[in-house]
């Protein structure tokens with residue numbers, strides 16, 4: 001097992017290993033002493049892993065209850081959060097009790113947001129079970145829900161007390177869901193580590209899965225420790241996400257997953273960066289080929305001009321200014337401030 005420590009407004013450890021779930025109770029006991037613990041999970045993950053987690057928590061002496069909701073992005077709403085609040089009050093949860101988020105990014109974002117708000121904040125831990133959640137959403141304390149106006153538009157920064165990253169849980173992921181995580185992993189290579197991108201380019205992810213998870217979390221640590229509240233450097237983690245979020249919105253958050261939309265967003269931005277002379281055309285082509293080799297899409301049947309117009313509700317807007325993440329080269333990203341019209345120009349679809 002390996003450990004990464006995060007220094008933030010609440011400090012916490014991320015434990016990365018295999019077969020950690022049967023020891024959840026003792027890992028939790030080592031960081032806090034709640035009386036009651038509520039495992040929040042979805043209806044696919046809980047039947048797979050909920051039993052092992054609940055048993056271990058009970059054996060460690062916690063009073064355990066569980067809140068299970070239908071899997072998928074459509075559940076990431078204020079309505080589900082409200083149901084969680086009702087459940088916690090029925091079970092008499094107090095400020096010293098704790099939530100366990102067991103699942104992918106949807107579970108982590110929802111449970112984390114419920115933890116941030118319930119009684120003005122109770123502790124929670126993350127047990128991410130998707131590749132995407134292990135390398136990205138469980139680290140850094142962004143929690144939240146989608147509202148009709150857009151994705152993740154309501155949320156809070158609320159750091160977990162512990163993250164248990166059990167690589168064995170990835171073995172049950174559908175190939176498409178695994179690919180969602182691959183998109184975010186490729187993102188880390190593109191914005192921060194050209195050697196990591198080379199590994200994907202050579203199609204060596206599966207052989208090096210443990211090390212890739214570790215390296216991606218290490219990169220996320222380096223970024224979020226410098227900018228916990230997303231006012232500067234952390235924005236580079238949004239690479240490919242501005243257009244990706246517009247694509248997800250066009251599909252009403254159901255026809256395309258987050259990771260797949262981000263893959264298309266990255267391919268489109270890389271092409272634009274090449275057209276603007278920021279990166280070499282062959283690098284943009286390598287990004288497309290690499291994403292496609294992992295079964296990820298690099299285009300959608302949507303007009304780029306329309307997508308650019310939809311970026312006005314992006315969270316990274318600052319007044320009328322958009323913070324677009326561009327590549328200076330493979331392995332290094334920067335934030336470019338521009339208007340929506342500037343975005344259309346950058347993407348080559350103005351007028």
Ligand code: NAD
Nearest residue numbers: 044071072104105106107129130132137142169172173258
């Ligand atoms: P998800 O949570 O919907 O999980 C995808 C599917 O995989 C679901 O059907 C789930 O039930 C299933 N699943 C989960 N673990 C499994 C396992 N081990 N075996 C079999 N099936 C399993 O999606 P996701 O891709 O994990 O997360 C996407 C969400 O994360 C989006 O809402 C996105 O906005 C959010 N996100 C948040 C952050 C952040 O910093 N907070 C970062 C990136 C993405």
Ligand code: GLY
Nearest residue numbers: 136140142234237
């Ligand atoms: N996933 C983007 C961030 O954590 O900032």
